[in-house]
Amino acid sequence: MLLGILLVLFFIPTADVTENKILVAQHPLLIVTNQTATLVCNYTYNGTGKEFRASLHKGTDCSVEVCSISWNMTNIRRNTTKEFNCQGDHDKDKVIFNLWNMNANQTDIYFCKIEVMYPPPYVYNEKSNGTVIHVKETSSQIQEPQSTIPLWILTTVTGILALYSMLITAGFFNYWKSKKCMYHQSDYMNMTPRHPPYKNKGYPSYAPTRDYTAYRSWQP
Numbered sequence: 001m002l003l004g005i006l007l008v009l010f011f012i013p014t015a016d017v018t019e020n021k022i023l024v025a026q027h028p029l030l031i032v033t034n035q036t037a038t039l040v041c042n043y044t045y046n047g048t049g050k051e052f053r054a055s056l057h058k059g060t061d062c063s064v065e066v067c068s069i070s071w072n073m074t075n076i077r078r079n080t081t082k083e084f085n086c087q088g089d090h091d092k093d094k095v096i097f098n099l100w101n102m103n104a105n106q107t108d109i110y111f112c113k114i115e116v117m118y119p120p121p122y123v124y125n126e127k128s129n130g131t132v133i134h135v136k137e138t139s140s141q142i143q144e145p146q147s148t149i150p151l152w153i154l155t156t157v158t159g160i161l162a163l164y165s166m167l168i169t170a171g172f173f174n175y176w177k178s179k180k181c182m183y184h185q186s187d188y189m190n191m192t193p194r195h196p197p198y199k200n201k202g203y204p205s206y207a208p209t210r211d212y213t214a215y216r217s218w219q220p
Contacts, residue, residue, distance in 0.1 A: 020047045020116075020121065020123045021123070022043055022044070022045045022114050022116070022123060022124065022125035023044045023045075023125060024041055024042070024043045024112050024113075024114055024125045024126075025041075025042045025043070026039070026040075026041055026042075026111075026112055026128050026130060026131045027039075027040065028129060028130075028131060029131065029134070030131055030132065030133045030134070031134050031136065032102055032133060032134065032136065033136050033138075034138070035102045035103070035135070035138060036098075036099065036100045036102070037098075037099045037100075037102060037133055037135075038096060038097070038098050038099075039056065039097045039099070039112070039131055039133070040096050040097075041094060041095045041096075041097070041112030042093065042094045043093060043095070043112075043114045043125065044093065045093075045116070047116060047123065048119070049116035049119070051070070051072040051116075052072070052114065052115065052116060052117060053068060053069070053070045053115045054068065054069050054070075054088060054095040054112065054113065054114050054115070055067070055068035055069075055088075055112075055113045055115075056068070056088070056111070056112060056113075057110065057112075057113060058109075058110055059108055059109065062111050062113070062127070064083075065081065066080070066097070066099070067079060067086035067087065067097065068080075069088030069090060070117070071090050072118075076090065084099065085099060085100045085101045085102075086098065086099045095112065097112075099133075102133075102135045103135060103137075104135050104136070107133060107134050107135045108132075109130045109131065109132050110130060110131050110132075110133055111127060111128060111130045111131075112125075112128060113125065
């Protein structure tokens, strides 16, 4: 009788610990060639939990939560971060995370986390080995870097430069035109006859003034 009681006391704690433990298994490697990945998290749980939460984490330290799904007997709630396109689905003893529009910068190791939220006690799985998702670049992703300057700034600067160029051209043209007019005016000589400062008899009014100093006799 005593031996039977001891056996019962010995197996009860062991059964309780085994019942509330969650084990998660993931595929070690997932290669993505079309920007779409499907990560399956298989888990085993023999407890009495009624409300669960599953989440996908990125990085060796699980610092980034990619997306999550919560469910109970009647409702399902999904959540995702802005940096990822992700959706989780629950199917019996596994959680499926679908990711799309992935890029090469998202290549990393990803971990599944399964939690029992209700009723107590709170239980979650130990950290699994994770899945390395290797995202290969596609032809659409391999392209020359585009300018980060907004189009309206480029348009404004181009318009200002064009206007400035037109003003300089117009100013140069007006300057050249004025110089050309001055050059043509200098080609005409003033043909009006000069009148002497005083009139002498015997000389027509239009005759040039004679310089008499040239005829003066030389005096020592």
